[in-house]
Amino acid sequence: MIATDLKCAAPGLTGAWAIGIRQVAAAMLLLVAMAAAATVRAEPVVSVDGARTTVPLLPRAELVDPDGSLTPAEAAQRLRAPDAEIRTRNISRDFTKDVLWARVTLDVAPAAAGRWYFSLELPNFDRLQVFALPAGGGPPVPLFDLGDMVPRVTEIRSRFHLAPLALPVGTTALLLRGETTSTMTLDVNLRKLGPLQEEEKDFYALQLFYLGIATVLGLGALGLFAHTRQWIYLIYVVNLVAHCMVWLLINGTGPGYLWPDLAQTLHLTPQVFVAVTIFGTSAIAYHFLASARLPEIARQVLYAFTVFNLALSAIGVVLPASGTIWYALLVSNLVLPAGAILLTVTAIALIRGDRTALALMLTWVALIAAVGLSFLRNIGLVPNNTLTLTGPQLGSVVEMIVFAYMLVRRFGRLQAEKEQVQREALEAARLHRAELEQRVADRTAELDEAIRRERDARRLQQQFVAMVSHDFRTPLAIVDATAQNFATRAPEDLERLEKIRTATGRLRRMVDACLVDERVADGQIQLQPRDVDLSGLVDSLVELMRPAADGRRVVVTVPDDPVMASVDPGLLEMAVSNILENAFKYAPKGSTVEVAVAATPEGAEIAIADEGPGVPEQEREEIFARHYRSTNAAGIGGLGIGLHLVRTIVEAHSGSVACSSTPAGGSRFTIRLPAA
Structure with a gap:
């Protein structure tokens, strides 16, 4: 009876145990899956389809390598670790010596497979190394290097650094290693060549338009300098050239189109030209604001700031490459204080009634808006497109146009003052001429009278000399003849008589000399x-x-x-x-x-x-x-x-x-x- 009960109960007990075992196994599998998820995170994937011609390489994993000691294999492994940073938008890491690694996984659709161009769209970037990560594992395979410090991969002229990249259907993993002395931003995309070149044509045409405006303004300033010889016009030209160089370097038009061959041997950084623009801007502001309406302390501050920026510009020219990051950080950190100083001084002048300060204030507002737009683009809050790239440049153009307007107005004012001075000088000259003519007439009358008196005196003198000559010659001749007769009659007195004759001869010669002198004076000697x-x-x-x-x-x-x-x-x-x-x-x-x-x-x-x-x-x-x-x-x-x-x-x-x-x-x- 018991055995039967036991046999009857066994099947039920066995089923309960089986259910429990299955539940435990499921829980263990779940724990294993969770543990695996904790050690290996799903990679971010960039979808590449045939509908787009520009594919931003976002999202991606990024890793900062402070001393640059990681090997590509080590970096690839760490980029798959849970602590690797996932970047969903481009952001600037400012000026740094750190090496930045990134891992990008591409999912290429069949319609998108084929030839693309890998585009590094930060023109001022020293070196970006691109590796392929094999699907089955193994060490990363180098593909190409891009940047200012490496040879160009392709002969295609572009403001970006380009390299051709063939993408097969399916998954492709890329490893990126970037290092630069400029701002560390991995602005990388996949591009189709045709649409990119069309976009480049429009952008290049816009740059030529800006350069045309700058050329006209620069030639005008040089003409004003040639006419006035005032240093402010040369400073304006220097400031204009520096502004152009800043934007040509930042947007890549210079090294990409205007001097691509030189860019491989001469590495120009925009920070030097930024320092020159700060100097030029502060010098022009000092020139217009350093008036009696500005307090002395404000004038001295603006002057000292201008001299400091001049020295900073000179340092940037001779600074070795090892100090580039330090210099870039200094210049970048100087932009906001420069804006604050210029705004404060201009505001003081505006409050004190200086009308010139109003135009300068509008200029500073435009520049601040341009710098703000660049900052928002660098941190990824606004997209990186033609508008956000050329907007700050437009702020510089506005500054240059306003400065040109102020300089032309100043030239016009100087010309008006010059013409007024000339009119006053002509009027004074006319009055002086009339006075001189009257004085000359009076003096001429006096001279005529003096000449008449001289002629009368001369005539009287000639008459006197003639009379003396006639009246002296006869007595002298008689004295000489008498002395000669006495000499024959009284030989004992011969010595005294000879003295008489000598004296008589001397007197006669004196009379003859006077007569000859008069004839010489009258031009009558023959x-x-x-x-x-x-x-x-x-x-x-x-x-x-x-x-x-x-x-x-x-x-x-x-x-x-x-x-x-x-x-x-x-x-x-x-x-x-x-x-x-x-x-x-x-x-x-x-x-x-x-x-x-x-x-x-x-x-x-x-x-x-x-x-x-x-x-x-x-x-x-x-x-x-x-x-x-x-x-x-x-x-x-x-x-x-x-x-x-x-x-x-x-x-x-x-x-x-x-x-x-x-x-x-x-x-x-x-x-x-x-x-x-």
Whole structure:
């Protein structure tokens, strides 16, 4: 009975145990699945279908490698770990030396299989390495490198870094390794070449439009500089060029289209040009705002900020590549303070009633909007398209146009002020000219009156000289004749009578000199030349004047042969006698006066040397001027016309006369005459 019961109960007990075992097994399988899910996460997949021509490589797994020590295999493994970051939109990691790894899994539909172009759409990126991850495992396979620091993969000109990529149907996994000294952003897409090139044409045309505007503004500023020579116009041109370089580098038009070959050897970073734009902008702001309405402290702050940016720009030019990240961080962090300083100073000027500040304020608003748009694009809040790429550039164009407008207005104001000054100067010149004309007329009348009085005085002087000459000559002739008669009758008084005759002759020569001087002054001197033996003329003249030597020894040296010259004997005697009289007058008693006549290849020469005080070197030309007396002639009588007559007479004979020093310190006068 019990056994039967037991047998009957066994089948029921066995079924309950089976159900329990199955439930336990299911729970264990669930735990195993959960554990597997915890260690291996489902990969993010990018769907590539035939409906799109641009495929952003998002979502993707990203991993930061601070020291760049990971191998591709290690990075690929860690990117599949649970702690790997999944990126669903592009975001900038700012300037960093870290290496960024990314894993992208593509699910390629049959309609999308074939040739695509892998596009790195951040032009300023040093190097992006792309690897293929084999489906069955194994080490990553290098495909290509893209960036500024590596050779171009394709000859297709583009603002982006392109590489062809053949995609089969199904799953393809890519491993990316990026490192750069610019902002770390993996903006990567798959592109179809045809639509990309059409987009590039539109973008390039827009860039040419911007460059055309910049060229017109730059040439205009250079023209204004050439006209005004003011440094502010050159700073505007520098600022304009820097703005253009910033955007050509940021959007890739420069290295992609304008200088693709140079981009491989010369790595230009936009941060240097950003520093130059900050300098140019602050310098132009200082130029327009540094007025009396701006407080001194604000003016000094703006000036110091401008000088700082100039120094920062110079540092960027000479900075080695190792300092690029440091410099980029400094410049990037300077943008906001620069905007704050310019906004504050402009606001102060605007509050104080400076109308120029209003245009500057509008410019700063446009630039802030441009920088804000760039920031939103970098962090992925706005899409990366033509509008968001060229919008900030449009802000720069607005700034340049506003600055150009302000500079042209300033030039117009300067021109108006210049024209006003010119009108005032012309009016003043007209009044001054009228005053000068009146003064000239008055002065001319005075001169005419003075000339008339001079002519009257000259005429009276000529009459007086003629009268004196007539009245003196007759008594002198009588005295000379009487002395000559007495000499024949009273030989014992011969010496005293000779002195009388000498004095009479000296007076007669003085009268003749006055007459000749008057004729010279009136331009009436006329030569009556004839061939004369200069030796005889000088010898006779010396003998005639020897009594006037008054204790001075006169030595005459003449050649044996006659020295002939075509001269007016009377005038030449007067010239030689004037020099002899000066020698007798200035040489001390007991000294020697030497007179020499010599023939020269050019003609003849008469030299008279004394042992007197001599003539200072600086006066050896002036002593031949009319009425000029040497400084060493003080206390010695004279009219200052003797040597003037000497030069006039000698030059009338086409000769010359010169004064020099003798070895004894006296004077030597040399008369040179042409040959007969």
